[in-house]
Amino acid sequence: MLYSEKVMDHFQHPRNVGKMDDADGIGEVGNAVCGDIMRVYIKVKDNIITDAKFITFGCGSAIATSSMATEMIKGRSVDEALELSNKAVVEALDGLPTHKIHCSVLAEEAVKAAVKDYYDKNGIAYDKELFKDCENCEDCDACGNK
Amino acid sequence: MKLIYADNAATTRVSKTALDAMLPYFSEEYGNPSSLYTLGQKAAEAMANARKIVAECIGAEEREIYFTSGGSEADNQAIVTAALLGKRKGKMHLISTTFEHHAVLHTLQRLEKEGFEVTYLDVHKDGVVRLEDVEKAIRPDTALVTIMYANNEIGTIQPIREIGALCRSKGILFHTDAVQAIGHIPVNVKDDNIDMLSLSAHKFHGPKGTGVLYCKRGIMLTNIIEGGAQERGKRGGTENVPGIVGTAAALKESCDHMEENAIRTIALRDRLAAGLSKIPHSVINGSMEHHVPGTLNMCFEGIEGESLLLLLDAKHIAASSGSACTSGSLDPSHVLLAIGLPHEVAHGSLRLSITEENTEEEIDYIIKSVTEVVEYLRSMSPVWDELEKGTIKHVI
CATH class of the missing domain: 3.90.1150.10 (Aspartate Aminotransferase, domain 1)
Incomplete structure (x- = not known):
């Protein structure tokens, strides 16, 4: 099979799927031309992510990584969420096919973008170096898809 | 729950007729068609019969039928043959379309690296190439026009007969990848003015790994696979006898119905x-x-x-x-x-x-x-x- 059981589980029964009307931070990465867009919503209280949701346009692994990434940041502090790596998401899913690794990169970037949005909205100072521009594939070589 | 199979353009189930025809050639009539003894000659006869059936189904002569490992090999051989024949006369221009199968596109790309020039015709929004576009693209140094009979992804049928007639009037070789057409719509190489045609058995309820290159009499094929005297010396390797028998049985069944x-x-x-x-x-x-x-x-x-x-x-x-x-x-x-x-x-x-x-x-x-x-x-x-x-x- 192309995907591990865990990937298929998170694809077929995605956790935290849906929009969030009262989100404290929203991050959207990827573009439709490349075939993947992820939007992550976070609710923050006392620096802790109390809830996370997502909507995703993309393949099975894009949906599964969104599901897993939102699971992994719920209940964590904002700073911990920033440390979420694509590798950790891949490991939690029992691996991804090589040509699907970029989906996990998108999931990491979507979480970071949501945190950045939360910082911006609340006037919290941060190190700009932490946030790479993942607006479009042309400028990004993080996923190795170029 | 029963599987609903809706991917027949990818491959088809082998029909019972084709399977029954093939089975004896695995472990009973397993001879090598090149062998002189009776067991070998029985396999040779089965292959000759299959060749006759395939020829009849597409309006060709038996000696114009070459069995291959499938549509991709047939495409490769047809295009390389036409390119090399053209090169000898200083004709280095080839015409195709933007939406061919990769077996055609990648062969053309390789030839481009070797100095050939390829014009890829637009297939318009409806997925149909225009005869006038083909005519406009033809140059004095055009060696080959290769255009698929029907597209594998969207199913559109191309004006093959008209393109064939145009090519014939200009003395240009015409090849068509007919993998998605054969067995599904009427194809006749004579009526359609086709010089070379590729087909693949598993697209019409035949087995995988077998196909046919039709090559009009008089066109000297270039080998892709060197080897023995099989297929009139144009395709080395012991023939896939069960596959060939299955190809003919499936094709006849498809054409009859x-x-x-x-x-x-x-x-x-x-x-x-x-x-x-x-x-x-x-x-x-x-x-x-x-x-x-x-x-x-x-x-x-x-x-x-x-x-x-x-x-x-x-x-x-x-x-x-x-x-x-x-x-x-x-x-x-x-x-x-x-x-x-x-x-x-x-x-x-x-x-x-x-x-x-x-x-x-x-x-x-x-x-x-x-x-x-x-x-x-x-x-x-x-x-x-x-x-x-x-x-x-x-x-x-």
Whole structure:
């Protein structure tokens, strides 16, 4: 099979799927031309992510990584969420096919973008170096898809 | 639940007729056709009979039929042959289209690296090449025109007979990849003015790994596989006797029932198209006017094809898509891009290819399932969200 059981589980029964009307931070990465867009919503209280949701346009692994990434940041502090790596998401899913690794990169970037949005909205100072521009594939070589 | 197989353009189930014809040639009549003793000669006879059947089915002569490992090998051999024949006369120009199968496109790309020049004709929004475009592209140094009979992804049929006549009048070799046409629509190499034609057995209920190159008498083939004297010395390697016997049996069966199968398949396909067209912001890709019976290709805005396929698989429906994720690259299908679809729309494509063996109940189940899955995926799609909010505009 192309995907591990865990990937298929998170694809077929995605956790935290849906929009969030009262989100404290929203991050959207990827573009439709490349075939993947992820939007992550976070609710923050006392620096802790109390809830996370997502909507995703993309393949099975894009949906599964969104599901897993939102699971992994719920209940964590904002700073911990920033440390979420694509590798950790891949490991939690029992691996991804090589040509699907970029989906996990998108999931990491979507979480970071949501945190950045939360910082911006609340006037919290941060190190700009932490946030790479993942607006479009042309400028990004993080996923190795170029 | 029983699998609903709707990916017959990818491959088909081997028919009982073809399988029964093949079986004795594995462990009973297993001789090498090149051997002189009776066991070998029985295999040689079976192969000769198969050659006769294939020739009759496409209007060729027996000696114009070369058995290959499939459509891709036949495409390679036909194109390389024409290119090398052209080169000897200083003709280094080839004509094809933008939406050929990769067996053709990649062979042409290799020849480009070797100094050939290739014109890739536009196939327009309807997925049909224009005769006048072919005529305009022809130059004094054109060695070959290679245009597929019917497209594998969208099913559109090309004006092959007219293109063949044009090429013949100009003294240019004409090859057609007829993999998606043979066994499904009438093809006659003489009437259609075809010099070389590729076909593949597993697209018409024959076995995988066998195909045919038809090459008109008088055209000197270049070998792709060097070896013994098999296939008049033009294709080395001990022949795949069971495969060849199965190819002929499947082809004869398909050709004998072509009309009735087509009528039934077209009715099913039209029911499918009508049902799926009710999904908002969907479009049928390619002209339905010039079309093989079983193939239907559609795009649904705001969703991605791979997740659509996986969810259909969970509902026991086997189908195919031209999305990037199914192609293993960032780009969606070159065919869908060739007919002018934007990337974001092409990612949401679905190809359903049915046969006369499907039932109306299956078609209705496919319609219901695809409608549900598209709705579900749209409910979790940020692209659909923006389309609905009007922040981006609907294309279809």
